[in-house]
Amino acid sequence: MMRKTTILILAFLGCIPGINGQQSNRDVMEMPIDHEEVFVHYNTGFLIPGETLYYKFYCRNSRTKQLSTLSKVGYLELVDAEKNIIFKHKIALNDGHGQGDFFVPTSIASGNYKLIAYTRRMIVGPKEIFFEGNLSIVNPFQNEQQDLFSSSFSALKNTEANNLPTPSEQKSTHVAGRLEIQLENRLFEKRSNVNLVINHNSRNLTSTGVFSLSVRKIEDLEVVPRYTAQNYPSVINKRSIAFPVQLPELRGQLISGRILTNSMNEGDTGLNNKIVALSIPGDAFFLRLVKTNAMGRFTLNLENNDFVPRTFLQVLGEDRGKYTIVIDPDPSINYTSLEFEPLHLPVSFKDRIMEHSIYRQIENSYLEVKQDSLLWNGKSYPFYGVLPEVYHLDEFTRFKSLNEVFIEIVKMVRIRRMGGNPRLEIVGSFNEPTGANLIPLVMVDGVLLQDHSEIIDYDARKIKTIQVLREKYFMGPQVYRGIISFETIGGDFFDVMKKEFISDTEMVRPQQNKIYFSPSYQNLDYLQNRVPDFRLQLLWNPNFSLTNRATNVEFYTSDVPGEYEISIEGFTEDGTAVSLKEIIRVH
Structure with missing residues (x-):
């Protein structure tokens, strides 16, 4: 009962503008609400420009280990060795999970990077708790590569991540006797059909849950192994200085800010009870009005995630010219404690990276016929519906x-x-x-x-x-x-239009859900066409689910020979971590 009560209190407080007073901060932080933790399953630990990082975001209740129903928005960032944020994504969480992707640009530098993931709930209080993953990027299009390759290459220093097993050592075919990957054979020709079965052996339904499925070529270019759903740790940073409160995003994307007066005249009407209007254009345009508190602060929720980034804010009233609107920045983490190892590769890797790059350039030249599909949620309407x-x-x-x-x-x-x-x-x-x-x-x-x-x-x-x-x-x-x-x-x-008293800004919106391209060579005409197939990522399904005792998955191999890892990560309904791996070979 206590847990349900505190959730309702937080939801109520999230509706009150300007809750960021000092007393309110302390009250929110001391509420006995369950904490959260995050795991991110991403498709590879090594990328070059032109490739795409695919990821699945899992948010769990730290106590029950089940997927959390509290936070509705997650955050994922890519951070370089200088602690610069390369990208920051918002992920819409539906029952504790969401998805996204990032296309690696040619402007990115070679080096080791960190994937950092968290929710607002995880950085409320005296500690920051977040997921930390490793990612190496090599940019062969940049000239300054002399420090990257070395004939005297030696293994990286022993760290917790480096002590993880390699993909072949991680091979697992069952979890607590309930789930297993079954393959009729493990040797396939190019452009051939692969049919795998995930058997669900449990007599009850606790093996159902949320999972993500990746099939990717195994390369020893991935110098730092990735965590799995069964062995990931949560990084904890203790705060030593004052910090702004971060309200949990219980109903959707949270936007907060304040208004400032442009005049010092005694006749000013003040900052209390001013109405701030937020407008988001588009086919399903959105409008929300909210009142400020005595300090001029306001808070509002965006339950819908299908909005364009462009946003307009304005103070309503004839005296709107007296005020300036300032939006609070998105939550952030102190990255001073992050440790990076320099990226060093043996000279023998040069040819493989070049081959890798050629494959990617050929694939990108045929993107028009290999496009991903956005998931359509049905026809949307403006906030008022349809007027008479x-x-x-x-x-x-x-x-x-x-x-x-x-x-x-x-x-x-x-x-x-x-x-x-x-x-x-x-x-x-x-x-x-x-x-x-x-x-x-x-x-x-x-x-x-x-x-x-x-x-x-x-x-x-x-x-x-x-x-x-x-x-x-x-x-x-x-x-x-x-x-x-x-x-x-x-x-x-x-x-x-005149925007003298209007704040015209771009806001980060949650990632859009997609169905990722996977060809089918069942049609003979498609099999014999001239479109090359140099995919290293044969399949990425971020929303894989078990529908019955035996769930079939089909995909097709590409023209690239080698070993490929089938990886399933996720969590059952009772919170059990699942990490299944198998290896197939294409010749």
Whole structure:
């Protein structure tokens, strides 16, 4: 009961803007809520530019070891030896797991890197807890490689990661007698079908769970073995200085910030109870309004992850010019304690790396016919759904001015000028005495517009549709006299609108879920076509699940001979770690 109560308290606190006061920090940190830990299964520990790092993010309850249902967003970063962050990804977590990928650019330097993964929940309190993985990158396109290859190469220093078994030593065909990989044979020709079976021998359902499946060529270029779901540690950094609180992201992506006043006049209205509007354009555009606290702070959640990065924030009201909006940075970790070994490779590796690079360049030249697919979640709509009145202006006589459009096409909407400041009004269906004092919510290409004169002065021939709602609309702390939503033909009104009092920024959005390309040579025409196949990654399935006692998996080999590792990592419903490995050979 205590655990459920504390989760509800945190969820409630996450809804309160400006919870970041000192007393609130201490209260949040002392709540007896279960901690989390993270494991990341990634496809390889060695990459060159042009290749893709694929990964699966697992978030577990540290006490029960089951996948966590608390955090809805995870973070994964690639850090170099100088402690620079090469990329930072947000991962949408669904029942404790998510996925992502990173295309290695040609600008990246050769060296050893660290993959760091965590949730906000893991860095709340006096300690930072995170997953740390090793990754080596060699860039053959850079000239300064003299320190990379050495004829007097010696093994790296003994570290916990280096003492892990090699892929062939990690071979495992069962977990507690419940799961096993079964292959009819282990020798295959090029472009041939591989059919493996994962047997589920348990009489109960505890072997079902969430898993990721990788099939990749084994290369001794991977100088630092990777952790598995069964042997990964959690790195702990103790904090010695004050730190900002990080609220757990229990409902979705958390965005927080504050407003600052631009004036020191005594007549300023202050920072309390100001309304901040966040607009995200796109087909399914989004709007959220939130009030600030006495310190000018605000916090809001984005439950949906399918948004574009571009974001607009503004303070509502006639005095909006007095304020500046500052967004809090995403959570970060102190990397001063990270230790990196220099990357040294024997001279004999040069030819293999060059061959590796040639394979990748050929594959990339055929990306148009080997594309991944984005998972589609169905048709999406703006935050208000579908408004009852929709006017497609191409179906009517075109007029240059918006005033003519309202007179001839869109009835009961007018332009009213008060003191030289024109504004839009909706007429009718408002009988309440207070209705006359309200203004409509005006959206243009998904962005809230306070200065109505900008759309009034806009060339109406560039407007595609107008949607109208003639009833009161409640949006957070604000009440509007209906909605008027404009969509321009170019869909880029926010590029020409005045943004004097609007913060136009790009925010990191969670990775999109994908189905990764895997060819099928079952069709004879495809088998005999001229498209080369130099894949080293034969299969990557980040959402592999066991559906019955025997689950079949099919994939096809490529034109590259050698040994390939089949790797399944993940966790059963009861929290048992699974790490299955098998080796096949292509000749």
